[in-house]
Amino acid sequence: MAILEVRDLAVRIGPLTPLDGIGFDVDKGEVLGIVGESGSGKSLTAMSVMGLLPLIGGRVERGSIRFAGGELVGLDEPAYRRLRGRRLALITQNPMTSLDPLQRVGAQVDQVSRLHLKLGPAAARSRSIEIMDQLRIPRAATVHGQYPHQLSGGMKQRIVIAMALAADPDLIIADEPTTALDVTIQAQIIDLLAELVRVRGLALVLITHDMGVVAQACDRVVVLYAGRVAESDGTAAIFADPRHPYTRALIGCIPRDGLARGGLQGIPGLVPSVADYATGCRFAPRCALALGACRASAPPVVAHGSRRIACHVSGAPADG
Ligand SMILES: Nc1ncnc2c1ncn2[C@@H]1O[C@H](COP(=O)(O)OP(=O)(O)OP(=O)(O)O)[C@@H](O)[C@H]1O
Ligand SMILES: [Mg+2]
Known part of the structure; x- marks a missing residue:
């Protein structure tokens, strides 16, 4: 059963709409990865669920965030305060902000x-x-x-x-919890966290920019790009058959054994800033497969079985 259901979430900060149509579910005993480069909207998604948008002058403009069956959008601060820490916990990148x-x-x-x-x-x-x-x-x-x-x-x-x-929370959101640590320690801590989540039957949203971390610890994954969902599915399915050109590029960035750092295949170009989002697919300017249609209109998120994908060019996964 889903403990957290996010549907068509749009977030507004002043004149900007940095999140536009985010959706995913998290089940009990499950680790969901949210992955994307810097600026893709991972932390804002976490802040939306935690009810922390007012701290940065933001608000949920559209959509729904249901936690344990109850709607969080529109909840007042005292009600949120009863949930935070107790049933919903947030772990951030820098331990010194929490200690x-x-x-x-x-x-x-x-x-x-x-x-x-x-x-x-x-x-x-x-x-x-x-x-x-x-x-x-x-x-x-x-x-x-x-x-x-x-x-x-x-x-x-x-x-x-x-x-x-x-x-003893029901849901933990860990926003790049190990980015500040060295790789070996990082892997140990991610393993421990995922193990405890499964043993205790709680749910974990693990935010990362690293597909290697997703492969290591996540049951399912949502790939975000510039405030929208590019693709989502079970981790094994995504790695076996990544469809979205952005997902493929992220998987291409995973360091392999013996590969020198300088030899990593990065993704050329940058995530656009919120003020410069184009009308069409936001990944189009960096996408080798982009067609005219990609620049003309934003691809909707389409479901094929458990796969969700927003791309005019790449179709359904091979197995259906
Ligand atoms: N307080 C704010 N005011 C205006 N824009 C913001 C604010 N916070 C974030 N943004 C913008 O929203 C977008 C998503 O930001 P977010 O912090 O969620 O990205 P992220 O995926 O967590 O990136 P990172 O990997 O760097 O942590 C970015 O373009 C960012 O510039
Ligand atoms: Mg962040």
Whole structure:
């Protein structure tokens, strides 16, 4: 059953419409990847679900965000505050925006279950240490008493994940949770997060610009380009048969073993900025397959089985 259903979401910030027609579902026990280059609308999608758009002067202009059966669009701030942290958790890229440098990390994890689950100090502490153990933080009881500056970047990010898990949320949105870390630590943390999601039966939206992370951890994936959905499907299906030229290009960017960094195949050109979105397909200026039709009108998102694709040129996946 879908815990989160996003339909035709459009977001407005002043005169700009940076998200236009985003849609996806996330089931319990599932990891959904949202992937796209910088500026594709990943963080704004996360902020929309978390009810944080007012912080940047934005609002949902159109569409629906249903969480556990209830509509989130139009929810007032007090109602959102009861959900945030407790049932909906957000993990961001930089752990230092979530951690107080002057407080012991354990106390910060304890606070979450004390506040949201009304646990007493001793119960909260043992819950925190148990979660820190599950996140394979060595000597969790000792680390519980340390300050953020005493921990490595990877350990700090594990503490932030422990804080997200402490209230036993139904859905975690992790916005590039490991981008600041080195590749090995990144892979370990993504694996742990995906494993905990499955073990606990919660749902995870994993935001990344890296198709390698999608392949590693996600059950399904939504590819965003310039504020719209380019393609979505199960991860295995997308990798077996990517249809959208943008999806193909992103898969082409995955570093392979033995390939030097300088030898990576990047995608030529840049994601357009919101103020410069063209009328047709937004990927057309960078697309080797673009036809006249692509510049004339935006391709609608069309469903073929579980595949969703918005492209005038690439049709249905090979198997139907
Ligand atoms: N506060 C804002 N005001 C105006 N435009 C914004 C604002 N925040 C984001 N945008 C624009 O909306 C688009 C999507 O931004 P978003 O931050 O969601 O991208 P992203 O996919 O998360 O990128 P990144 O990988 O760099 O984090 C971008 O073109 C961005 O410039
Ligand atoms: Mg972002």
